[in-house]
Amino acid sequence: MGEKILMKGNEVIAEAALRAGCRHYFGYPITPQTEVAHYFAKKMPEYGGTFIQAESEIAAMNMVYGAASAGARVMTSSSSPGISLKQEAISYAACAELPAVIVNIVRAGPGLGGILASQCDYFQSTKGGGHGDYRMVVLAPSSVQELYELVVDAFNIADRYRTLCMIMGDGMLGQMMEGVEFSDQEEIFKADKGWAVTGTGMTRENNMITSIYIDPEILEKHNLKLQAKYREITENETRVETYNCDGADIIVAAYGTVARIIKNVIKTAEKEGIKVGLIRPITLWPFPTATFEKYAEVPKAFLSVEMSAGQMVEDVRLSLNGKSPVHFLGRMGGMIPTQKEILEKIREILK
Template structure:
């Protein structure tokens, strides 16, 4: 058995990254994720790593590009407007097929918005917030324990597929404290990084890391290679939780901290004699369409609940494909969905 510690979500992400072999962190402070940088500033020098507070988010993501190009495990973190500033570098790194981990602990928007929790960056994370036809693997923890486990997974997935992986959390998860069970040893993927710019001593051809291909035919072939990789990931890496969906008449679809609220809704609904289940996407990309195929015949309807205007709703509707009604309820601007509000929507659906 490993250590069992009471820790804050943001600090757990940082500790998990170190345990996963991350030795380079570049970031810039912004609420509600600044504790990640604080933790890295304290711990990285003790493990022989590099912590650097960059002069801006733009600088930080370009430093990630450099460290990843050298084959190092590297991470950056920010919150919503800071991630927006990183989008050009995220697109560059994706175009160059560089493995790295990006953490977004979401806050309300648009613009600077507020510092309260939100899920309004779903489109940015899953549809590609920068330019070009690229994807990131997007992992959505719903507990502090998962923030640990999925951060380790993010580094392994990034190295396995040579691409960016994102941890998409929110201010609730980043700031809450829970007991975390740490493993004695992490399952570290040892990926082939013969492509990295590590110096060659004139013993091999130069490795070149770039995302620019001026010949359109070459760029198209490069893009086709990316899309083929994404198809493999979409087939192999869908992750989800099905909770009490076996005989549910309504299935809630929610991720992250909202999924925790949904489990309380299920208890309240049961007291009223209403059978409600939860389908929780853990990978937001690839979106877990296979989960819907497992349960599509069971409920009379799906209810998507988000701290946004209904961004994941579009993917839920695509996965359901018109076979069942899909409803939505949510809050914006840092407001949190309440059990009573969700129950009111469930009663409304049953009455239709």
């Protein structure tokens, strides 16, 4: 590991992508993630790569489709309303099995909403924001250091499975500065991209990248192939952190920056004799169902804390399948749940 430096989350995203071998970035500015593009604009020429501020988010995502079809490591980034615009091309890229990384530094919605931190895009990210039966891997970092590590991983996962991989952060994570240590050498998964459309040189049959299958039998077969791949990803790539869960009175489910707040709550609650556990999904899809099953009968109740009206809580309920009561606490609009209100909720549940 190198020297620890103080860096902004958004800049770390771009630096991590460059270290992971990403040489093509297409995006369109939007608060609170514009520094990602700033950093690429400054650095990409040094690497001989491509930086394009596209004419729109839609164009940017279609450029990602093009570069990924040619086998390049490529990414785009945006924030909630911009990610909505990309959905058509995301669905196309999912059908065409294109490996690419999409970063969503979520801001409060719906609509143009506000520019402060939120987790209101959980459904959009994990349940298919675009049309059709597709999934993408969704990684939710909770610190700037983890943001770096997960961006590198995202490129490897994308190439390993020929899949889309999303980094879902929030405005807080994008804007904050924290210490980060980069490793001297990134582990890069070298994929055989024999499928890419790079020109045949008249030496082989042509490859084809497409998202249209008019014949229903062929399209169903293609869907079954995608589903098998999603099962494989679920088996191999599900990631979760558990903290303080054994013998806990209550287990909180939280991801991203909210999980950091819960770690403070755990310390404060301990002083009152309440043992609070934390299950922090790192992959929001695939969701760490097995971890919830494992702890289902440990606490008196579960509590999902989110910066949303209650989205991940549905997956917590599905995972526990009625084995334990599940409560919810959420803030919206860019408001952050405070330690105090979380602790009050915990006391009320355990009363």
